[in-house]
Amino acid sequence: MSFDQLSSLESQPTTMRREDDPQYADDPEFQQLSQALMTKLFTLTGNISRLQNEIALLGTRRDTERVRERVHDLLEDSKDAFKEIGEGVKKIQSWEDVSPSQKYTQQKLAREFQSNLTEFQSVQRQALEKQRSTNSSAKLALEEAQSPNSESSPSYQIQAQETLRLASQDEVDFQDSLIVEREAEIRNIEQGVTELNELFRDVAHIVSEQGEMLDTVANNVESTRTDTRGADVELRSAARYQKNARSKACCLLLILAVILTIIITAAVAG
Incomplete structure (x- = not known):
């Protein structure tokens, strides 16, 4: 060529x-x-x-x-x-x-x-x-x-x-x-x-600039990964909190149902 x-x-x-x-x-x-x-x-x-x-x-x-x-x-x-x-x-x-x-x-x-x-x-x-x-x-x-x-x-x-x-x-x-x-x-x-x-x-100079750009990209990627891991931890914590809250709500409903059943049974018996 x-x-x-x-x-x-x-x-x-x-x-x-x-x-x-x-x-x-x-x-x-x-x-x-x-x-x-x-x-x-x-x-x-x-x-x-x-x-x-x-x-x-x-x-x-x-x-x-x-x-x-x-x-x-x-x-x-x-x-x-x-x-x-x-x-x-x-x-x-x-x-x-x-x-x-x-x-x-x-x-x-x-x-x-x-x-x-x-x-x-x-x-x-x-x-x-x-x-x-x-x-x-x-x-x-x-x-x-x-x-x-x-x-x-x-x-x-x-x-x-x-x-x-x-x-x-x-x-x-x-x-x-x-x-x-x-x-x-x-x-x-x-x-x-x-x-x-x-x-x-x-x-x-161009090669040096390319190297700096690569370092910046790598840092950005690592920062993104860190942010993603942090967000994942927060999501997992929120999910556990919601799960615990639902469990507590179910327990309260169950207790209320038992109490209500006892009251109704007592009223009928009286």
């Missing part, structure tokens, strides 16, 4: 329900969206593994522009995917009238999303550190090539100047442009880290 299809699912109203249909235990829209999100999270897990392998090559002899392109593409694609999935997770978390199984799905999605996002953010920071390190080394090498150390020996200065003369200006310009590109990539990664930090906080 593409991200466009995922977006179309998210845009559908959450008030649609099939509770009147006994064939549906859960909302099919909820199930479809949650399954799509889990599939995308699984795909991102693979992206993270590939990223870790590519980032390990940065700063080594196998570091090439092609490697950096793959790192850039994977970082961008994964960042965009996390942002889109994050919106879906927030939608799932705010779903109303959920069943116990849907509540479990909400919690599972939140855990998986936060876990994968945390791992991806760690990979982002690794890429950022590698980019900064290699760029700093490239800057230093370029500066040393362009400005030989005045304190070094005359022979070293002559050698450095000869090396600098042999190095074409085109190569120097090319290295300088690479440094500029890497600095732009560093800023881009930093921005991605900031964006995903905000997304992580948003989802964590």
Whole structure:
């Protein structure tokens, strides 16, 4: 399922329900969206593994522009995917009238999303550190090539100047442009880290609110149970009181009947 299809699912109203249909235990829209999100999270897990392998090559002899392109593409694609999935997770978390199984799905999605996002953010920071390190080394090498150390020996200065003369200006310009590109990539990664930090906080806040709501519901349920038990005790007490009252009334009527019988018998006999 593409991200466009995922977006179309998210845009559908959450008030649609099939509770009147006994064939549906859960909302099919909820199930479809949650399954799509889990599939995308699984795909991102693979992206993270590939990223870790590519980032390990940065700063080594196998570091090439092609490697950096793959790192850039994977970082961008994964960042965009996390942002889109994050919106879906927030939608799932705010779903109303959920069943116990849907509540479990909400919690599972939140855990998986936060876990994968945390791992991806760690990979982002690794890429950022590698980019900064290699760029700093490239800057230093370029500066040393362009400005030989005045304190070094005359022979070293002559050698450095000869090396600098042999190095074409085109190569120097090319290295300088690479440094500029890497600095732009560093800023881009930093921005991605900031964006995903905000997304992580948003989802964590929603999950926290859901937990507070669950606690409130549980407290209300327990309070209702307590009130119900109290009402039941009162009803039982009232029933016993009424039963005792009826018993006393019956006894009084029986005594009155006996007395009345004695009086009538005495009157007839007299």
